[in-house]
């Protein structure tokens with residue numbers, strides 16, 4: 001049963017075709033782990049909290065800096081110097097106090113991931129480095145937890161729903177690619193668009209709507225074109241391949 005408050009808060013999506021109270025209950029029961037509260041994590045967390053995801057777990061180890069604010073919309077000027085985890089908690093609990101939000105100011109590694117993502121129905125990759133993506137990927141494949149990946153590179157972005165043993169994993173996609181150290185160029189609206197798509201993919205997966213989420217979606221913010229590229233599993237993948 002939904003409370004009167006919930007009936008009102010979610011009224012406009014409850015009347016949506018193929019959504020309704022059944023979908024709302026699925027969102028309420030869902031647990032989502034969001035890795036990163038930066039440019040992608042902002043729209044992801046905003047829209048998941050607004051939609052009524054029952055249990056939202058967010059992790060970011062960084063502090064808010066002035067140079068974050070062109071794109072990291074969870075945080076404001078007054079939050080500079082504070083942990084992004086604390087700033088994110090304030091913003092999201094103000095938006096929706098009826099859901100459970102847990103934010104963590106720790107490093108995601110092989111040990112902490114098991115605690116952070118414990119019981120998650122789906123995980124969202126809002127990271128800015130490949131090394132931590134591999135940590136997320138390893139946990140995703142090992143536990144069979146779907147992962148919504150996105151990455152931004154200047155005017156270009158990519159996005160994919162990765163389902164262990166059904167689709168490629170991060171390792172299949174990235175291979176041996178390494179992180180670079182220099183700051184990557186980014187206009188805030190690009191992770192805004194792509195993070196919003198991640199939230200949509202997450203919600204659709206949770207309510208059992210599996211249409212339209214196949215392949216790697218590639219966004220060119222220069223030409224405003226989306227392209228869908230089919231992606232295949234690497235049978236020799238050291239993470240999801242059959243030899244592991």
Ligand SMILES: [Zn+2]
Pocket residue numbers: 168169170171172173234237238239240241
């Ligand atoms: Zn793989």
